[in-house]
Amino acid sequence: MGQLTTVLVLGATLGFTLACDAGFAAQEAGADAELGTATVAGTPVRITFLDVGQADAVLIQAPAGQTALLDAGLPSPTAALRERGVTAIDLLVASHAHADHIGGMTAVLEAFPIRFYMDNGIPHTSIIYRRLLEALQPRPEIKYLNADSRTITLGDATLEVLSAAPFPPSSAIAELAVETATDSLPDAPADTAPWIAADDQNNRSIGLILRLGSFAAFFSGDSEVEQLTWLLRKDAVPDITLLKAPHHGSRNGVTLEYLEVARPEVVVISVGDGNVYGHPHPEALELYGAFADVYRTATAPSRSSDIQTAATRSLPPNPPTAREGERPRKDLL
Numbered sequence: 001m002g003q004l005t006t007v008l009v010l011g012a013t014l015g016f017t018l019a020c021d022a023g024f025a026a027q028e029a030g031a032d033a034e035l036g037t038a039t040v041a042g043t044p045v046r047i048t049f050l051d052v053g054q055a056d057a058v059l060i061q062a063p064a065g066q067t068a069l070l071d072a073g074l075p076s077p078t079a080a081l082r083e084r085g086v087t088a089i090d091l092l093v094a095s096h097a098h099a100d101h102i103g104g105m106t107a108v109l110e111a112f113p114i115r116f117y118m119d120n121g122i123p124h125t126s127i128i129y130r131r132l133l134e135a136l137q138p139r140p141e142i143k144y145l146n147a148d149s150r151t152i153t154l155g156d157a158t159l160e161v162l163s164a165a166p167f168p169p170s171s172a173i174a175e176l177a178v179e180t181a182t183d184s185l186p187d188a189p190a191d192t193a194p195w196i197a198a199d200d201q202n203n204r205s206i207g208l209i210l211r212l213g214s215f216a217a218f219f220s221g222d223s224e225v226e227q228l229t230w231l232l233r234k235d236a237v238p239d240i241t242l243l244k245a246p247h248h249g250s251r252n253g254v255t256l257e258y259l260e261v262a263r264p265e266v267v268v269i270s271v272g273d274g275n276v277y278g279h280p281h282p283e284a285l286e287l288y289g290a291f292a293d294v295y296r297t298a299t300a301p302s303r304s305s306d307i308q309t310a311a312t313r314s315l316p317p318n319p320p321t322a323r324e325g326e327r328p329r330k331d332l333l
């Protein structure tokens with residue numbers, strides 16, 4: 001493992017480059033379909049926050065050329081992906097089914113070969129969601145990965161999928177009625193935060209942690225206080241380096257309790273200038289600013305060089321340590 005370095009890329013797009021010894025391997029869940037295990041010494045893994053306005057699209061490029069795209073909001077990031085040399089996507093993730101996260105995904109599906117697709121499994125009634133399903137339907141070559149707790153390896157790096165919150169009692173009733181014809185309710189887990197509704201897209205965003213040596217980046221779509229609290233209760237929030245601000249820097253996407261555990265050094269807010277939601281909210285900026293350097297995809301290009309200087313940093317090499325306790329199943333992508 002070499003030294004890790006993060007570098008912010010110039011322009012309207014933010015990016016962090018991690019220089020390390022890392023390869024990328026891929027495998028379907030439950031099957032040994034290992035593909036690119038080559039280790040490319042000194043070649044960086046690059047995390048780029050594409051500027052898609054009031055939306056999300058995060059590109060992860062591994063050293064051997066494999067690619068993961070976390071969300072594809074509108075406008076479609078297709079052109080931006082091509083500009084960065086993307087010709088195929090190994091893992092496409094829809095954190096949740098809202099338009100600002102999947103609105104550009106149909107175009108991405110049409111523009112690139114895709115190997116694996118993962119979503120949160122929560123359907124939506126929107127036309128955009130239906131069109132995405134219609135675009136996926138005739139593509140049997142795309143392997144579906146559900147968002148169960150699993151670890152996807154990218155050479156020396158890993159992408160950990162956090163387990164989702166259990167469905168609330170109403171869902172449990174329905175399941176029991178079908179399966180056992182009894183109306184008795186299971187007790188809520190003692191350590192569970194407030195129940196998260198089964199169709200709460202924001203709070204059922206897929207949670208992902210990208211690890212590389214001592215570096216950890218946290219992505220959780222548009223999760224709000226409920227999901228962040230639940231993840232804390234589950235002890236699923238590690239000390240991290242980089243945080244994609246949940247829910248575009250909304251005040252409902254951050255808590256002091258979360259930040260005190262996560263302790264990010266860098267926070268990136270994917271947000272559009274002058275958006276109708278007022279994102280990022282001043283309260284959120286104040287909280288993030290107390291812990292980290294904060295960047296936005298909507299930052300004016302004239303400030304880019306300042307951002308690059310501020311965000312360039314080196315992290316000491318630190319091999320990943322084995323985690324005690326539960327070992328989620330491991331998938332090699």
Ligand SMILES: [Zn+2]
Binds near residue numbers: 055056098101247248
């Ligand atoms: Zn969103």
